[in-house]
Amino acid sequence: MRVEIWSDIACPWCYIGKARFEKGLADFAHRDQVEVVHRSFELDPGRAKGDTAPVVDMLALKYGRSREEAQAMEEHVASNARSEGLGYRTEGRDHGNTFDIHRLLHLAKARGRQDALLDLAYRANFAEERSVFDAEVLVELAVEAGLDADEARAVLTDEDAYADDVRTDEREAAELGANGVPFFVLDRRYGISGGQPAELFTQALEQAWQGRTLTPVAVDGADAPTCDTDGSCEVPQH
Amino acid sequence: MRVEIWSDIACPWCYIGKARFEKGLADFAHRDQVEVVHRSFELDPGRAKGDTAPVVDMLALKYGRSREEAQAMEEHVASNARSEGLGYRTEGRDHGNTFDIHRLLHLAKARGRQDALLDLAYRANFAEERSVFDAEVLVELAVEAGLDADEARAVLTDEDAYADDVRTDEREAAELGANGVPFFVLDRRYGISGGQPAELFTQALEQAWQGRTLTPVAVDGADAPTCDTDGSCEVPQH
Numbered sequence: 055m056r057v058e059i060w061s062d063i064a065c066p067w068c069y070i071g072k073a074r075f076e077k078g079l080a081d082f083a084h085r086d087q088v089e090v091v092h093r094s095f096e097l098d099p100g101r102a103k104g105d106t107a108p109v110v111d112m113l114a115l116k117y118g119r120s121r122e123e124a125q126a127m128e129e130h131v132a133s134n135a136r137s138e139g140l141g142y143r144t145e146g147r148d149h150g151n152t153f154d155i156h157r158l159l160h161l162a163k164a165r166g167r168q169d170a171l172l173d174l175a176y177r178a179n180f181a182e183e184r185s186v187f188d189a190e191v192l193v194e195l196a197v198e199a200g201l202d203a204d205e206a207r208a209v210l211t212d213e214d215a216y217a218d219d220v221r222t223d224e225r226e227a228a229e230l231g232a233n234g235v236p237f238f239v240l241d242r243r244y245g246i247s248g249g250q251p252a253e254l255f256t257q258a259l260e261q262a263w264q265g266r267t268l269t270p271v272a273v274d275g276a277d278a279p280t281c282d283t284d285g286s287c288e289v290p291q292h
Numbered sequence: 293m294r295v296e297i298w299s300d301i302a303c304p305w306c307y308i309g310k311a312r313f314e315k316g317l318a319d320f321a322h323r324d325q326v327e328v329v330h331r332s333f334e335l336d337p338g339r340a341k342g343d344t345a346p347v348v349d350m351l352a353l354k355y356g357r358s359r360e361e362a363q364a365m366e367e368h369v370a371s372n373a374r375s376e377g378l379g380y381r382t383e384g385r386d387h388g389n390t391f392d393i394h395r396l397l398h399l400a401k402a403r404g405r406q407d408a409l410l411d412l413a414y415r416a417n418f419a420e421e422r423s424v425f426d427a428e429v430l431v432e433l434a435v436e437a438g439l440d441a442d443e444a445r446a447v448l449t450d451e452d453a454y455a456d457d458v459r460t461d462e463r464e465a466a467e468l469g470a471n472g473v474p475f476f477v478l479d480r481r482y483g484i485s486g487g488q489p490a491e492l493f494t495q496a497l498e499q500a501w502q503g504r505t506l507t508p509v510a511v512d513g514a515d516a517p518t519c520d521t522d523g524s525c526e527v528p529q530h
Contacts, residue, residue: 243480280474
């Protein structure tokens with residue numbers, strides 16, 4: 055079974071939801087047969103690269119609240135994070151454009167290091183407040199995830215590198231009806247929106263597991279030669 | 293959309309079916325949104341490693357035919373291959389256990405080079421008759437596919453490396469009802485057995501594309517916080 059998770063590094067509920075999903079997965083009997091794939095979703099794709107702002111200021115501006123009220127919103131999210139055992143600092147974090155991080159996550163995917171980089175990037179952003187909008191921090195994270203520094207730097211410098219992969223993920227999210235993240239898709243059959251409790255993920259995995267059936271594609275009189283485990287290769291007769 | 297293809301390097305209809313699928317895919321409008329994944333399937337898992345035999349002798353023995361009749365069966369398959377533009381030599385090819393090749397294909401998957409290695413291994417086996425049952429040939433193919441020679445050799449030497457990945461693929465094939473290969477699965481919804489004509493693959497891709505809908509997982513009163521593209525992160529009220 056395969057689970058795709060659309061998320062953004064800038065999204066605290068994605069950070070929390072990933073931890074909750076992983077707890078739910080750990081309680082799923084067939085967890086060894088589950089493949090998890092990260093998909094790109096930008097919360098603020100229109101923001102210019104390099105245009106960063108402190109998260110609390112951004113929240114206050116967006117919601118028309120005082121800085122203290124915005125700070126309280128962050129504290130509420132932080133308490134949810136901490137109850138999952140995640141570090142969460144509520145001061146000093148920046149908001150910005152995450153396109154480059156998603157491109158780097160696609161390089162990591164191609165090298166089999168995507169989940170490692172994703173965890174490191176979340177931790178940097180939320181717990182350590184190393185700026186994920188700083189290219190040199192991203193290179194450091196890539197190296198910590200086991201990627202080659204020069205290769206990571208080359209991807210960050212070439213703004214076309216893996217750009218199509220990010221956009222394809224985002225188009226698929228839209229086609230699947232996702233307006234927000236995290237968004238979890240199980241075997242392209244079941245959709246789960248939001249940073250749900252761990253138990254719900256376990257239940258959803260069980261539901262999807264039971265529902266696995268394939269529809270044979272209708273074939274009218276076409277040759278369909280196969281090789282079978284008895285060693286024979288069927289040869290159509292003409 | 294995602295297509296998984298269960299196949300074995302030792303299976304001529306997998307070699308031919310891959311070419312036909314790729315032609316079918318080339319005619320599919322949304323081909324840029326299709327991800328193709330190779331899955332492992334051994335035709336002869338019970339055969340001991342190192343126990344190889346000429347394919348024509350194996351066919352004659354299995355079907356109780358003369359060597360000439362077995363040769364004619366190979367010629368029939370060869371004509372199918374050639375009509376797809378594929379090289380196919382009908383002499384000198386060996387049959388054997390393909391477990392190590394599948395383990396190496398999983399290394400290649402982790403390094404983003406799986407399709408390249410698969411094509412090279414098919415060509416070596418069917419067109420060039422380089423023995424894919426020879427570990428040094430496999431290392432050469434791995435290097436041609438862009439993998440590191442030492443890493444490939446280490447995987448081949450350690451018989452546990454990627455062994456679970458091969459077995460997981462094979463268990464999934466059985467669960468999905470595949471008794472033979474090639475076996476194509478579209479978004480875990482549609483199954484196609486055999487080296488079908490290219491047009492059938494195009495039709496099946498179109499059918500699967502139209503049928504893409506997600507079932508929302510039922511949520512009763514649970515908090516489901518998300519961050520949305522308007523920039524807001526919904527905070528559940530307690």
